[in-house]
Amino acid sequence: MVLVSIYEFVNSLSEDEKWLFHVKHDLQDPLGVLENWSEGTSICDWNEISCGPDGFGVVGLNLSGSKLFGIISPALANIQSL
Numbered sequence: 001m002v003l004v005s006i007y008e009f010v011n012s013l014s015e016d017e018k019w020l021f022h023v024k025h026d027l028q029d030p031l032g033v034l035e036n037w038s039e040g041t042s043i044c045d046w047n048e049i050s051c052g053p054d055g056f057g058v059v060g061l062n063l064s065g066s067k068l069f070g071i072i073s074p075a076l077a078n079i080q081s082l
Helices: 002-011 015-025 074-078
Strands: 049-051 058-061
Touching: 015 074
Parallel strands: none
Antiparallel strands: 049 058
């Protein structure tokens, strides 16, 4: 069932990934900057993301010059280490 698959996908993600997928969902990305924000790619390898020195936790997000538009998701506030 599709709902089960989505539930399993979301539960397999880190908390930061979950919130960043919400952010991505609410933005239009004409240049494809967020294309590699996907399951199977380490969050620390995602475009425009900086992780802490231990490789865990998003400590930076730089979307300037990305020509993104849309709503800035309030989910961004849930990323603990930003």
